[in-house]
Amino acid sequence: MDTKFKGTKPSRRTFLTGALAAGGAAVGATYARAQGAPDPLITEVQPWRSQLGWGVNERPYGVPSVHEAHVVRRDVSWLTAEPISSINFTPLHELDGIITPNGLCFERHHGGAVDLDPANHRLMINGLVDKELVFTMQDLMRFPRENHVYFLECAANSGMEWAGSQLNGVQYTHGMIHNVMYTGIPLRLLLAEAGVQANGKWLLAEGADASGMTRSIPMEKALDDCLVAFKMNGEALRPEQGYPLRLVVPGWEGNMWIKWLRRIEVGDEPWHHREETSKYTDLLANGQARRFTWEMDAKSVITNPSPQAPLTHGKGWTVLTGVAWSGRGTIPRVDVTIDGGKNWHQARMSGPSLTKSMHRFYFEFDWDGSPLMLQSRAHDSTGYVQPTKNELRAIRGENSIYHNNGIQTWYVNEHGEAENVEIS
């Protein structure tokens, strides 16, 4: 809980705290070892080498190492009136690969998280269908399933940065995203069961929680790739992610992925409910607003180094890494710069390249110890290239709140400390 960011600039203290949090054992070793002397961690028998560890029955549901206690979701308390209708953030700088562990997936609730008993949960399909139906969870388990890895990004991710760099940490600037494998029923199969009538062009999805969240979804999307999911990363959805049932709307803004899904209504027009009018519409500089901005534009960010993950090793070889994603397809390429965009290098993509999923990239370089200005820019499979923040502002102004996919800049000083900045 106590990774500190103090003062107006990341301080020497930040640097040390960060290092300790990142790898206590290694740092301890450095302190314990006299210059040039043998490392006692190697030459002396350590307690864990002779005494026994715990047995298999002690931790029936495994938890992370005690040394990883700082790897948690965090919130920004001034963002919302109180913590129930609020949001927290995924610690992207602590993760690697493309899969987000279930317990670290960011949370956004409008009426608090609830833990529903699956035996008491029902899914209703009503409206312009031949048969209005009610399903129990047991019924749903008998439909064919599919497995897909998708990112879920809140439309407001990076929304605090429209007017300029504000939050010092990739967790806060980009942490309203997670990427997991869903197991679920294609929504088209459930709709086929009810029989959509010819004028059924829209769906209303509704949650069972105290916010009764609703969003309108066009029928083409529902029939294309939406899932009604009950598992994430192989286990049941976490309560805060909508247990026992949530909607998966690949590539589209996270608010549409209704949690605690209890009802799907078929209609001939959209409903224009609160979260698609008052919220989740994009106000432009001229006072007009875009509605139904569903797709998430291609975006990337360098997760390490970043303000919460400074370079603690001094000059020499280092690993720059980050993630990229697009609501329109895959990410065949990410470019990175270490000199503020004078020169760009193609990063090395690593791991699976799946549509509407996070992608991992790396760029290894030999740091000469001079200050860096780091940026990444994603290219997606449509040819779209992630724009700069100023290019976005030129079209949209600064009041959109949502859909800020502009290029992020980290300034890394000669001590390896990183800061969120904007550059010319």
Place this chain on the structure above:
Amino acid sequence: MSKFLKIFAPAASGTAGVLALAYVMADQFVVDVPAPIREAIAVAPAVAQEVAPAAAEPAAAEAPVVLAEAAAPAQEGGYGLGRAALPEEVAAWNTDIRPDGQGLPVGSGDVYTGEEVFVERCSMCHGEFGEAVGRWPVLAGGHGSLSDKDPVKTIGSYWPYLSTVYDYVQRAMPFGDAQSLTADETYAITAYLLYVNDQVGDDFVLSNETFADVKLPNEANFYMDDRAEVEMPVFVRPDICMENCKDTVEITMHASNLDVTPGDTTDNEPAAEPAAAEAPAAEPAAEPAAEPAAEAVAAEEAALDPALVEAGAGVFRKCASCHKVGEGARNATGPQLNGIIGRAIGSVEGFNYSGPFKSLHDAGEVWTTARLTSFLANPRSDIFGTRMSFAGLRDAGDIDAVIAYLQSVSQ
């Protein structure tokens, strides 16, 4: 059904062995791919990178393989799962409202009634005129501000449809007591919100029959997402610059100047009073004077049943959006609750109490366990005129638990 059969025919036939979706997967995700499949699929080398001096060769090029997944099959005539929804069930859940009025129940409400209900049920967060308390949403005003530097997006200045107001109020409000308003109350609140937004006069009556007559002023300023036409042509850039793209680079803005990142000592007061937050003003020196009282409290705390306290912590979630308790708790929508048992009613400094609370305070009344139990069972009838919108705790066990919890965390 016929429409669906056409749509699903390709998907169904896909299961006959056609690989409908092909994925490039990295080798570490592949445990065992049969050799024939492995050979049949394209193997694309990882993108070569520029950083590769022989001495420090990065990870070896991976050999991605393609996995395939057939679409889940549709079944002609469906799977026969689920049961017919009964009309009563559909009616209970299908309460959503559309701009054309579809879904509106029969009912009506006037501005005056709306004001009464709003002040009682909504004003503790939204203010008596929709001006909002703290960071809760502002509901009125903001006209003509949408192109300002700090636009105020309210029902009157921004929302396109009145139906959204009715739908949202009946769906999710009051916060923490959703679904407790009648149709007439919802019409009345909606009428009052039109009134405070200068859309109707004070004699206005809103009903399912007059609903369609009301248009909100900003409706025409919304349009369908046009990024595909406006932004894609600009941002699809096959020949983007890779070398010598600019001569100089300057930092134009630092996040650290703002100092609003969590973990900063100042994160709750952006750019203000860092000195005040540093050192706790209250010195622990004043303890002895309060000793007897502290001992009594300590004795009572010691007697608290841990299971009851734990249950109370859960119950308190219903209260926590408005009331804070514990070390450093401040007033929020409701007063902070530290030391509530034994505390004079209406006595928290800096909290603007309603009339009845001021009267009880002036009469010297004190919160006892019995007094609080009675209040929590039915707040609005127990202290008539309270601004607390909470409906009360129906379960006596919950009341005992939450009081035990408050005692356990009070400072």
